Amino acid sequence: GEPSVVPAVESTAEDISEMRIRGAATIADAAAAALATQADRSAADTPAAFRRELRTAARTLYETRPTAVSLPNALRYVLRGVDGDTVAALRTSTIERAESFQRDLAAAQDTLGEIGANRLRDGDVVMTHCHSTDALSCLEAALESGTELEAIVKETRPRKQGHITARQLREWDVPVTLIADNAARRYLDRADHVLVGADSIAADGSVVNKIGTSGLAVNARERGVPVMVAAQTIKLHPDTMTGHTVEIEMRDERELLSDEERASITGAADADGADGDGPDAVATDDGLRVENPAFDVTPPRYVDAIVTERGQFPPESIVTLMRELFGETTDEPWET
Ligand code: RUB
Structure with missing residues (x-):
């Protein structure tokens, strides 16, 4: 099975999916911080186990939202810098790499601001x-x-x-x-x-x-x-x-149309379907599709x-x- 990740990684991933953490730069910063937390709190007792957990943590974060490339770029940057023969050394190098990523991110934003300001x-x-x-x-x-x-x-x-x-x-x-x-x-x-x-x-x-x-x-x-x-x-x-395209995220139709609004358009008595648990409204073919x-x-x-x-x-x-x-x-x- 999948090695477990620390709860802070799961909660950061959920915050990104639910857009409590949002915006490309902020997402990248949070993802790097989550990898550092994973390293800090890992209970792995071998270097191989530590690395497996870290990869699982990165994949968990990667799978949250598909469009902002700053997220995989951040994960790549941190993981490629992880180095050491012991768990302690791996832990230290992961945390240092994540922190240097976060510092560079903030510095790049400041420098970019100075350059952009010249246009105004x-x-x-x-x-x-x-x-x-x-x-x-x-x-x-x-x-x-x-x-x-x-x-x-x-x-x-x-x-x-x-x-x-x-x-x-x-x-x-x-x-x-x-x-x-x-x-x-x-x-x-x-x-x-x-x-x-x-x-x-x-x-x-x-x-x-x-x-x-x-x-x-x-x-x-x-x-x-x-x-x-x-x-x-x-x-x-x-x-x-190399010819790949950027995936455009499609978000929940409820950001555009509540279940009540949907029912008022389609005339359905219960937009949630017979079992009343929500997702059925999307699956039912009532001729109304919402794309977001x-x-x-x-x-x-x-x-x-x-x-x-x-x-x-x-x-x-x-x-x-x-x-x-x-x-x-x-x-x-x-x-x-
Ligand atoms: C945010 C968005 C922002 C970019 C750049 O979308 O489109 O313009 O992410 O932001 P969402 P930044 O709210 O869906 O995440 O310059 O802060 O990286």
Whole structure:
């Protein structure tokens, strides 16, 4: 059977699945921390048992959400650095590797923010979508250097991560106009930039981010508003160099439609089915299907700049950076 993982790993995995921990960078940070906790609390008595548990922990974390590549990139980084002949040595090296990953992640976000801030001028109006800590880092760096900014914040249905962005910007005293997603094109007339984050960036420069990003980018191009993507290099998806595509997560239909709302559309008396336990509503073929993709793909031609901690890149040249950072892709360390 599967070796057991410590409860903290199970609870972090559940927090990621349920989106109590969310956003690509935050997920990566939490996953590294969970591996460190696994190492710290492992009761394994042989190096082989320790390594098996660590791989199971990584796989448990990996299987939570499929789109943000920062998660497997974080797991890979930590697991590849685990070294030692005794349990004690393995424990120490895992914890040190996880901590150095977390330090690098925070430092990359700060550096990226300084670079992104150079694109922003005093008095600029920035339109945001979803909640991205990389994007906010650019705004924070600009504000700290005295640049005055305003924000138009898209609500970002169905989960309204725009509220998190608005709260952070208000903490920094930035004037915020919150709008429905459907109002974005109308408000682009007033925007000087569209600024978003990324969950994954493909080798061709496509940007995978919260659903609605691609439509926003197309509208911005039509309006002449530059689109800036703030993304640490941990968001670069190495598998796309060998032709793989990025999986788009499909989330629960209940984020869009409650059981009661479903019943009111289909006229069903009991949306849960005869046994009343929930999932039957999805399985029953009542002719109504709800689809809830969490992310979409913005083609590179609609993106003006990808801002990373290694500098600003046109999307078409991101593959060069990808090759340099990831080289040839190899097997996933948690699959062996
Ligand atoms: C979050 C989202 C964010 C990116 C970047 O989606 O799409 O724009 O993850 O965030 P969800 P960051 O809420 O579904 O996780 O810059 O913080 O990594």
